[in-house]
Amino acid sequence: MTKPHTTPRYSRILGTGSFLPPKRLTNADLAAQLALDGIETSDEWIVERTGIRARHFAEAGVNASDLSLPAARAALEAAGVDAAEIDLIIVATSTPDMVFPSTACLLQQKLGIAGCAAFDVQAVCSGFVYALTVADSMIKTGAASKALVVGAEVFSRILDFKDRTTCVLFGDGAGAVVLGASDTPGILATELHADGRHAGILCVPGTVSGGQILGDPLLKMDGQAVFKLAVGVLDKVARSVLEKAGRSESDIDWLIPHQANIRIMQGTAKKLKLSLDKVVVTVDQHGNTSAASIPLALDSAVRSGQIKPGETVMLEGVGGGFTWGAVLLDL
Ligand code: UT7
Numbered sequence: 001m002t003k004p005h006t007t008p009r010y011s012r013i014l015g016t017g018s019f020l021p022p023k024r025l026t027n028a029d030l031a032a033q034l035a036l037d038g039i040e041t042s043d044e045w046i047v048e049r050t051g052i053r054a055r056h057f058a059e060a061g062v063n064a065s066d067l068s069l070p071a072a073r074a075a076l077e078a079a080g081v082d083a084a085e086i087d088l089i090i091v092a093t094s095t096p097d098m099v100f101p102s103t104a105c106l107l108q109q110k111l112g113i114a115g116c117a118a119f120d121v122q123a124v125c126s127g128f129v130y131a132l133t134v135a136d137s138m139i140k141t142g143a144a145s146k147a148l149v150v151g152a153e154v155f156s157r158i159l160d161f162k163d164r165t166t167c168v169l170f171g172d173g174a175g176a177v178v179l180g181a182s183d184t185p186g187i188l189a190t191e192l193h194a195d196g197r198h199a200g201i202l203c204v205p206g207t208v209s210g211g212q213i214l215g216d217p218l219l220k221m222d223g224q225a226v227f228k229l230a231v232g233v234l235d236k237v238a239r240s241v242l243e244k245a246g247r248s249e250s251d252i253d254w255l256i257p258h259q260a261n262i263r264i265m266q267g268t269a270k271k272l273k274l275s276l277d278k279v280v281v282t283v284d285q286h287g288n289t290s291a292a293s294i295p296l297a298l299d300s301a302v303r304s305g306q307i308k309p310g311e312t313v314m315l316e317g318v319g320g321g322f323t324w325g326a327v328l329l330d331l
Contacts, residue, residue, distance in 0.1 A: 016299040051265075055287035064154050065091075089150070104119050126292050126324055128151035153174070165221070188328045190254065191268075192295065194324075198321070234324065253278065258316060282301075311331050
């Protein structure tokens, strides 16, 4: 049991990792596959409307915990932390391996550790920002000292491949960070929001009941409604988090928004008066991977040397629920 702390303590990202399943489909590959069922789409439409060029799909039988494992191991290695030192695991996912136990418990078992707290967070595409906020709070209170925070999704399992308005948008993947207690802040400020009145605009309405699936188990989205809500909230939550941290827009070295649509990211950057070259964009490479998208983008930018130690990064999630939130941190 971790001892309670009386002196201020903070949390800091110690290492990042990510994993994309090997099966990669370009827009042309996906268009050819959909054409077999008479569904028309094109690379041109997908790139122009979303910025997506490819996505990765997990093979049958490969679940969110399987994608989490290599991402978690990479983050642990980058942090120089042994899995046995982890005292908290949070997995953000909307596509868990099972109804229960949590994907976090399954990941814990795959990592070969036992005893630490492990649970899932369900906030759809805002899941990683939610999970990071919870881990930050638990570290600050002394409830944990070294947390593994993962975003992992197999959205391919809940896509309706007869609905071209959604199936071209999403992909599978996982990203992870190791968050450790620190005397100096890494995470500077966080803020989370939800508005359940908009639950219906992005949902998977099905549920398991009496040994059957009741309702539709495939993703439904009113894309334009989600788009409008997203561009309406992302700059506001970013400003609010900056104010909490006593910082301003000009202090942001890198903006890492949820990787759903390049047009939403560009719109948010414009509203925040940030030049587009400060926005980390990986949506072209993996599409919308929901809770995995932010840690995938973060890990990619850290490993490529784009983001350097000490730089200030704004993470922003938005998605089903309707949920949104932001985390400002010094790397
Ligand atoms: O992760 C949670 C956050 N989710 C999001 O951020 C998604 C937010 N929404 C969006 O990104 C956009 O609304 C979409 C990418 C989903 C759609 O883009 P849009 O510019 O809003 O397109 P639209 O829905 O207005 O559709 C325009 C046209 C329609 O044809 P008509 O009615 O103008 O003849 C669609 O039928 O594009 C058609 N269309 C397609 N055409 C080719 C829709 N999907 C496709 C497709 N290929 N895959």
